[in-house]
Amino acid sequence: MWEAIRVTLLLAAVTTPLLLLLATPLAWWLAKGAGWVRDTVAAVVALPIVLPPTVLGFYLLIALGPHSPLMALLQPFGVRTLAFTFTGLVIGSLVYSLPFAVQPIRNAFEAMGPRPLEVAATLRASPWDAFWSVALPQARRGYVTAALLVFAHTIGEFGVVLMIGGAIPGQTEVVSIRIFQAVEQLNFAEAHLISGGLLAFSFVALMIMLVIDRRFGARSAGIRP
Amino acid sequence: MIQVDLSGMVGDLALSVRFEAGAGLTALMGPSGSGKTTLLRAIAGLERLSGRVQVGDAVWQAEDRFVPVQKRAVGYVFQEPSLFSHLSVEGNLDFALRRSPKTVDKGAIVDLLRIGALLPRQVARLSGGERQRVAMARALLSGPDLLLMDEPLSSLDQAARAEILPLIRDVAESVPVLYVSHDPLEVARLTQRVLYLHNGRLSERAAVTLDGLSQAEIEALALKALGS
Numbered sequence: 001m002w003e004a005i006r007v008t009l010l011l012a013a014v015t016t017p018l019l020l021l022l023a024t025p026l027a028w029w030l031a032k033g034a035g036w037v038r039d040t041v042a043a044v045v046a047l048p049i050v051l052p053p054t055v056l057g058f059y060l061l062i063a064l065g066p067h068s069p070l071m072a073l074l075q076p077f078g079v080r081t082l083a084f085t086f087t088g089l090v091i092g093s094l095v096y097s098l099p100f101a102v103q104p105i106r107n108a109f110e111a112m113g114p115r116p117l118e119v120a121a122t123l124r125a126s127p128w129d130a131f132w133s134v135a136l137p138q139a140r141r142g143y144v145t146a147a148l149l150v151f152a153h154t155i156g157e158f159g160v161v162l163m164i165g166g167a168i169p170g171q172t173e174v175v176s177i178r179i180f181q182a183v184e185q186l187n188f189a190e191a192h193l194i195s196g197g198l199l200a201f202s203f204v205a206l207m208i209m210l211v212i213d214r215r216f217g218a219r220s221a222g223i224r225p
Numbered sequence: 226m227i228q229v230d231l232s233g234m235v236g237d238l239a240l241s242v243r244f245e246a247g248a249g250l251t252a253l254m255g256p257s258g259s260g261k262t263t264l265l266r267a268i269a270g271l272e273r274l275s276g277r278v279q280v281g282d283a284v285w286q287a288e289d290r291f292v293p294v295q296k297r298a299v300g301y302v303f304q305e306p307s308l309f310s311h312l313s314v315e316g317n318l319d320f321a322l323r324r325s326p327k328t329v330d331k332g333a334i335v336d337l338l339r340i341g342a343l344l345p346r347q348v349a350r351l352s353g354g355e356r357q358r359v360a361m362a363r364a365l366l367s368g369p370d371l372l373l374m375d376e377p378l379s380s381l382d383q384a385a386r387a388e389i390l391p392l393i394r395d396v397a398e399s400v401p402v403l404y405v406s407h408d409p410l411e412v413a414r415l416t417q418r419v420l421y422l423h424n425g426r427l428s429e430r431a432a433v434t435l436d437g438l439s440q441a442e443i444e445a446l447a448l449k450a451l452g453s
Contacts (some may be wrong), residue, residue, distance in 0.1 A: 001334075002326060010423060019434055056399075098443075100367070102276045105403045115303070115307050116307065116309060118294075118301075118303075119301070119303070119309070120295075121271070121293075121294035121295045121365075122269060122271075122294055122295075122299055122300065122321075122367070123295075123296050123299040123321045123322055123324055123363065124296075124321075124324035124325065124326070124367055125295055125320075126295050127295075129324075133320070137311040138309070138310065138311055140311070
């Protein structure tokens with residue numbers, strides 16, 4: 001059980017900052033206009049919300065498996081496959097939780113509007129300077145929401161992780177899979193313990209989000225619980 | 226000396242404007258939709274019209290160049306006070322001061338706009354008039370050679386307007402100001418130099434002087450100006 005908790009927390013701790021980094025330019029670009037190219041990209045980013053996790057996991061398994069063209073590119077570096085590895089799990093989590101990072105950050109950038117950046121420009125701030133000194137701090141609520149959602153979502157992952165991780169204890173077995181296996185083995189005590197822990201964790205995460213929402217004013221930026 | 230020669234399409238409106246302005250405050254008036262704000266934004270470089278903009282010796286825009294906003298010595302006061310909500314009043318002022326290439330006397334500007342007591346306050350706790358005063362101070366702290374003001378009083382109540390109007394006059398003594406307004410009374414209190422923008426073109430008109438006029442006459446003038 002403790003191994004599974006360790007792997008899960010590590011996965012969430014690695015996925016969250018990586019995904020915030022990845023989602024930032026994407027959310028920025030999506031917030032900066034409309035058009036069919038952006039709509040298409042927005043739809044692809046949102047796919048993991050509606051796609052059954054097993055479908056996503058299946059394609060990721062193919063993509064990260066030894067016969068995929070993607071892995072062929074990595075073979076000169078001694079990487080044959082990323083399926084059933086922790087790295088593969090991280091990649092899967094990044095894809096699976098992408099919309100939960102992009103959406104709140106994008107909303108925050110959109111809620112900010114163009115004015116603060118125009119003001120910054122008239123005060124001699126370059127676009128890069130304005131991004132760091134104005135856009136990021138103004139969107140901080142979106143970032144907190146995104147971080148909490150991604151962290152919580154990664155902790156609760158099941159289908160994707162099962163498909164590409166294969167539940168190897170100590171490496172790719174996470175808590176949600178551990179619960180499933182405990183129930184299969186009729187080990188209800190352990191299933192109760194982990195489930196109760198996840199329930200409490202999820203509740204606390206949502207409470208934190210609500211409090212942050214209140215604190216930072218009325219404007220909504222992000223998915224409300 | 227400010228020289229502006231700009232033209233272009235703004236929606237359905239063909240804007241074609243050419244004027245020069247010197248020190249002090251020049252008002253830019255005209256009915257809504259006449260392109261006042263677009264013109265101001267184009268002078269700042271926030272929007273692109275074709276033509277030429279020169280302020281002093283600095284050419285901001287010409288056929289072969291378009292200096293980006295952040296490299297223009299321009300101050301801009303927007304219609305609604307656009308302070309950075311993540312910074313305090315002092316933080317907003319320092320944002321401009323840190324990036325200003327000139328040495329600016331912060332204390333003098335803080336005194337000029339009477340915002341000394343507001344410095345530690347959060348932006349959200351300021352009144353509309355206080356915000357606009359801070360926005361003006363912030364624009365001045367960036368060391369502008371030209372200050373553009375886009376109806377800075379229009380979102381304020383009468384008391385706040387009466388309080389800020391003389392401050393704008395004071396500000397215009399140290400930096401040339403181009404002031405957009407649709408309120409003839411407001412403009413009459415500020416300057417004798419008025420440019421009227423109508424159907425995308427400029428016309429200069431005789432200045433309105435309020436001295437010695439009765440309240441009724443002033444109101445009649447205002448109505449006439451609004452009707453045009």
